[in-house]
Amino acid sequence: LARGAAAPDLAGRHVVISAGGTREPLDPVRFLGNRSSGKQGYALARTAVARGARVTLVAANTALADPAGADVVRVGTALQLRDAVLKAAADADAVVMAAAVADFRPAVYADGKIKKQEGREPDPVALVRNPDVLAEISAERALKGQVVVGFAAETDDVLDNGRAKLRRKGCDLLVVNEVGESKTFGSEENEAVILASDGGEVQVPYGPKEVLADVIWDQVASRLAPPSE
Ligand code: CTP
């Protein structure tokens, strides 16, 4: 699909996209967070609107303008993101998990600000696992034929780790980025390989996140069941 051609190949479809990064509170003023800006997820939302989809964007702690034409649901924590994504996925043709979901959250939330103790080192922070939203969505499939897409940020053995993660998650497509200090986070551009559960592998060269988004939608669109009338 040529960019800007706006072939409405997603018309009549509902797509759900998660974007940004969850924040897991320790106390009223502190959280565990990550460096996801949400730009790739927002690019997915804009391009899906342009291709005619009804779009629900579940945005975790992003500082970006709402994409025109998308329903934006704002969330903070991984548990809130899970609720919002599962709710929206109930009638979705495709779910794309572009958000960086915290793997762990503090085991306890302190109602008051945690204070320093005179002459004493701080207590360690105990963590517990968050649910894996992508694995859950992939296993449950609210609708038959729902296409589920995950993202993976890897620093080493990118393809091997990606293939293993695709199998572990049970999704249809996994978009694998190589990340590092200056790569991907907050940047306008991205480079990725899209791995498919049917063995497919699509290389997307370094370029605007909108271009990667359109290639992802091409891959999703080719896997959607024919529209039901
Ligand atoms: N994901 C999710 N729920 C989680 C963690 C991750 O839905 N609790 C999703 C992310 O949105 C992403 C995909 O899973 O689409 C892969 O995330 P990643 O952090 O790479 O995978 P993990 O299984 O958490 O592996 P790792 O130990 O490498 O962090």
Ligand code: CA
């Ligand atoms: Ca993780």
